[in-house]
Amino acid sequence: VKQSTAVPFWRDVRVLTALSQVAFVLLVIVAGSFLLGNLSTAMRQRGLASGFDFVNLESGFEIGEGLISYRPSDTYGRAIAVGLLNTLLVSVLGIALSTVLGVIVGVARLSSNWLVSCMAAVYVEIIRNTPLLVQLIFIYFGVFLALPPVADSLEFSGIAFASRRGLFLPRPMPSATFDLWLALIGVGVAAALIVWFVLSRRPATRRTYWPVGLALAVLLLAVAGGWFLVGSPPLTWEVPVKERYNFAGGIPMSPEFSAVLFGLVLYTAGFIAEVVRGGIQAVRPGQVEAARALGLDEPRILQLVIFPQAMRVIVPPLTSQYLNLAKNSSLAIAIGFPDVFSVGSTVANQTGQPVPVIVLIMATYLAMSLITSLLMNLYNRHVQVLEK
């Protein structure tokens, strides 16, 4: 007997699914149009314009520092570009430096030396349990603005200076033999790559064990030979010179930039240290014991056994720390460093167009986040491929 399997439509899962989706979309549309309706009414009442025409208008305000030239007669678009470049500069430098410091602190926390691991732990706990904004403001007002004036600025072996005007570092300048050196080093790198490539393709017998070490030795040899042949260094250092009110030459770092950079690096390094520690501790002790039993020495255990396995655990949380650093650079507004958010809010105030400006800034940060996580995901895939 054929039973009727007909289900009434109000109990049919497919119909219910479709209906609830339609209801949800309708709800979103109604809520969205209510909000947008209010927005356009409010903007009309207050005389706020929409659209992005403002980017071509003359800005008329000063920006403290930037990588590209900028005058108040330039456009708002160029002002935002200056801010964006400042954000990128702080983020890239910050990511590089905080990775170095974070790895050092993370390894120090695991050190068998009691004093070192204690100091690393205290550093990490203090950094992680106080707000970044407090740290930034403290570093800016309590450290960089509290430095002595230019006349009695602090000297670091006569080549770097710190004063209320900021930090002044020596700048590398290409010397007359720079091009010759470039060619030499190019040859050295090529030779080293060939050595590395050939050695790492051969089966790993005892003799061909150090592809990286031998390649580095070749490179070093090329550089040493170059020194012998050329007889003068490729770079000279332009040392900042103290003048009456400020320093001239060298790499000037304004107090704002230095404070943002130092603050972000110190803060993020505390978090990266924990990530690194977690990654190293995630490698099971049996792995190290087995490596020791096979006769590997400690540096090679670190390089061949611990590091590749720890990287798998480290890379995903490290990515989010990098993203956090880029996003946290927006706090620079509190100490007057002209990053993209700070410049953006000035633009919003001046043009009276907060809506498009804030949309533009959020889109910028979103794009930065997406690009960073894309790159880190690629690297992550490269690291994870090692898995069986």
Added chain:
Amino acid sequence: MVMAPHDDLAPPVASIGVIGWLRKNLFSNWFNSILSLVSLWFLVTVGGDFVRWAIMGAKWSVVYTNLRLFMVGPYPPDQVWRVWLVLASVCLVFGMAGGVFGGTIRQFAVALAATLAGLALLPFELVGRGWLLGNVVVLVVGYSVARGRESLRPWLVLLSLATFAASILLLQGFEGNSIMPAVSTSQWGGLLLTFVLTVVSIVVSFPLGVLLALGRRSQLVTVRWFSIAYIEVVRGVPLITILYMTQIMLPLFLPGDVRIDSVVRAMAGMTFFTAAYTAENVRGGLQAVPGGQAEAANALGLSNILTTLLIVLPQALRMVIPASVGQFISLFKDTTLVLIVGLLDLLSVGRSVLAQPESMGLQTEVYLFVAAVFFVFSYAMSYASYRLESALGVGKR
């Protein structure tokens, strides 16, 4: 086989005691020895300078004279008893929780009582010390009433929610009331504002976050994409842009006759922001619930909604507790960002104190005090989270 007891050889002198400890932990090889000496030198020079400054050079009186500002900001001084009353209710809940749950929470109740009693010993004005001692009494009473009464557990959750609502009402007061006149949120400040912002954001964002997490795992495509878009956009932008947006754009989005002040706007911004992060935490918890649980519930005839509500969510939320404490800590620290949109939280009170002519040049003292306050609370919470993690056995299965 019976082993005959015999006299143990004493361990070599160089491997036990102070010398042994030093050798093992500081001077095990030449590299470690150098490291130890360098660290010791660093500690003695920098740490010594700091301690000398903190005891002799620092003018901590700037903190002492402005303590009320740091704690409650511009809250009217004659209404501060309401803040004390809120603290008393928190003490009551804490004491009762310590009595019912024991363990870490009891430790915290004890620590809270000890801190309050210790503060009461400092030479503050008499009223403040009276309140501090009174709060200790309230805490002890709560503890002794609730001690060992397991049946109070569900009531305690309700009580803490009620305390939360009552505290907000108490702080806000009532229009035209002579005993408790209205204190607009623009007069809330200092540590009080920091805490109110944190607690309100976390409480309100939690249900939103759970909904978003469920939405992200939903079978319904539109709901799923909406949730993903919300979560990823919010997580991709800095908190300050969201705060800025709610400060400037929220009034534009609302109908013209609805007015909300800047503290509520900041709360809204922090809530929207936290909801996305809570959603990711909850999603982690949902994924950790074994699939068999939902299948078994379905096999027993529970509908999808009931399965989620009765089977999956309770297990997931339990696993989310430690991550939520972490979220709470970072939110607590992030409330300092309201300084940028012009609210008077603990940090911005510090800045306005520094603007007084008599506290010129005392940045270090003020900012160190602010940092220390944040540190004490964050460290206590992260300790609690660590203990909770081991108590709940999360990650160990």
